[in-house]
Amino acid sequence: MRKPPFKKWLNNYGLFVLLLMLILVAWEGIVRFGWVPAFIIPAPTSAATALIKDSHLLLGRHLLATLREVALGFLLSTAVGVALAIAMHSSRTLEKALYPFIVISQTIPLITLSPIFIMWFGYTIWSKVAVVFLTAFFPIIVSTYDGLRKSDKEYSELLLTMGASSWDIFCKIKIPMALPSFFSGLKLSIVYCVVGATIGEWLGGNEGLGYYTRRMSSNLKTDSMFASVMVLSLLGMLLFAAIVLLEKILLTRRGRTK
Amino acid sequence: MGPARFLSETGGSLFVTGGLPISAIISLQQINYSFAQGDKAPIITDLSLDVRAGEFVSIIGVSGSGKSTLFKLIAGLLEPQSGEIRLNGNPAPKRLGKVAYMPQKDLLLPWRTVLDNCLLPLELARGKRRGDKASIRDKLERFGLGGYADAYPDELSGGMKQRAAFLRTLASGQDLLLLDEPFGALDAMTKRGMQRWLLALWGELNKTVLFITHDLEEAILLSDRIYIMPGNPTQALQEWKVTLPRPRYYEMNYEPELIMLRQDLEQQLHAQTTF
Numbered sequence: 001m002r003k004p005p006f007k008k009w010l011n012n013y014g015l016f017v018l019l020l021m022l023i024l025v026a027w028e029g030i031v032r033f034g035w036v037p038a039f040i041i042p043a044p045t046s047a048a049t050a051l052i053k054d055s056h057l058l059l060g061r062h063l064l065a066t067l068r069e070v071a072l073g074f075l076l077s078t079a080v081g082v083a084l085a086i087a088m089h090s091s092r093t094l095e096k097a098l099y100p101f102i103v104i105s106q107t108i109p110l111i112t113l114s115p116i117f118i119m120w121f122g123y124t125i126w127s128k129v130a131v132v133f134l135t136a137f138f139p140i141i142v143s144t145y146d147g148l149r150k151s152d153k154e155y156s157e158l159l160l161t162m163g164a165s166s167w168d169i170f171c172k173i174k175i176p177m178a179l180p181s182f183f184s185g186l187k188l189s190i191v192y193c194v195v196g197a198t199i200g201e202w203l204g205g206n207e208g209l210g211y212y213t214r215r216m217s218s219n220l221k222t223d224s225m226f227a228s229v230m231v232l233s234l235l236g237m238l239l240f241a242a243i244v245l246l247e248k249i250l251l252t253r254r255g256r257t258k
Numbered sequence: 259m260g261p262a263r264f265l266s267e268t269g270g271s272l273f274v275t276g277g278l279p280i281s282a283i284i285s286l287q288q289i290n291y292s293f294a295q296g297d298k299a300p301i302i303t304d305l306s307l308d309v310r311a312g313e314f315v316s317i318i319g320v321s322g323s324g325k326s327t328l329f330k331l332i333a334g335l336l337e338p339q340s341g342e343i344r345l346n347g348n349p350a351p352k353r354l355g356k357v358a359y360m361p362q363k364d365l366l367l368p369w370r371t372v373l374d375n376c377l378l379p380l381e382l383a384r385g386k387r388r389g390d391k392a393s394i395r396d397k398l399e400r401f402g403l404g405g406y407a408d409a410y411p412d413e414l415s416g417g418m419k420q421r422a423a424f425l426r427t428l429a430s431g432q433d434l435l436l437l438d439e440p441f442g443a444l445d446a447m448t449k450r451g452m453q454r455w456l457l458a459l460w461g462e463l464n465k466t467v468l469f470i471t472h473d474l475e476e477a478i479l480l481s482d483r484i485y486i487m488p489g490n491p492t493q494a495l496q497e498w499k500v501t502l503p504r505p506r507y508y509e510m511n512y513e514p515e516l517i518m519l520r521q522d523l524e525q526q527l528h529a530q531t532t533f
Contacts (some may be wrong), residue, residue, distance in 0.1 A: 115348045129366070152364055154361060154363065155365055155367070157330075157335050157361075158359065158361060158365050159378075159382065160334075160354050160355075161333045161334070161335065161354060161357065161358070161359040162336060162355060162358075162378065162379045163354060163355020163356075163382055163383065164355075164382045168382055172367075172378070172381075173367075173502055176367070176369050251369075
């Protein structure tokens, strides 16, 4: 017997929703009773009010700006990450030469690089895209490279006996076998993209949710700040869900969904 | 100059080289192989064997005697350090894509349907043999996989997977099939069913088979000849003819003739192995 969809949903997320409600109610109460001043933590309702009040500016302008940076950075990360992973997979020499640089790129704190990017790219979108790229390409390159290496030698040998070329083996064995790992990388990457874009805007920008959050925080408008943070978090969740959906469409085989 | 070639009606070929008529589809002469150059323990030493077109030849031997290595050499995945491998009478330095190889595991690609798995050899031949797609569908039906053409491998039973893998091996269109313990991983009941099935199919296949097995009864029941791989590579490969008439049927297992043969073969094996 299959459970009805609502019951299944309740079973999966019911506890989370219940706890979230409890936290929100307690939070609201703490602020309402004046135990914590509103400029330290705004009540959830005032953050929601701020969100609705500024929704035109928040969603129409700043969310769009952040989304643009995320989209560009994510596409660039995926393209470069996959290309480098394939290059490193096909040549041991390239792997030996490049891998250390890739790891080094992750050890430099982004905060220190951001001013450099602003010097290079100015206050254009590219200084933010550079930060996004630097945070987001690493999970893609590592997961794709590991995924390509995972493929079974036995399958390759079987295809060789059928007269396959190494290109055939790459397309028919290595890519399908690397896909699950590649998608794990994409899921990490898309969340990092939002974080990267926010950091980029925070350190130098004139639009975007990170810029907006910083401006509101220096004006001590905590309710608007929380509203912006909520939008950022929602954005990350929705983008993550989009990748999960794409993964399901591409990887779920009919036999498994029964 | 290549040897003169006469095609017989059964699809097997007869070859004449230097005045000597041979009809070996595959011929190994004094093959030596070890995993590393100059390795002290060679896997295969001075091994020679011939398989004629249309024959069913089994290779038995203890684990680690190099049976699977021998298959990889024949398939072209490995090259011998010395010796010659001839296909259809010609020296064959490039054998990949000319011999069908079915490894021990079914190795069906889990993201492809049964039909797409069986079509893989045709895809790799790049449309040179397009007409065969319909015949694969037909064969699926005859292999008892008719309703499973669009199923994925994880929906099949062990026996069905093995049949699908066998059909994929046939789909390569090669005359020589190397079957590495195809029934080895199956339970006893399924294995018997598969032997019965292969015997019934054998008459119309018109293929040549080299078959690795650990099962003596299976080897006797299916083969025309049996090669016994020595446990120690310095000893010679032994040839053993199966004197049972064809067509064979599964019930021969219970006949005294086969039981005698089995006893004889077992004695041969024991004479070779020291425990």
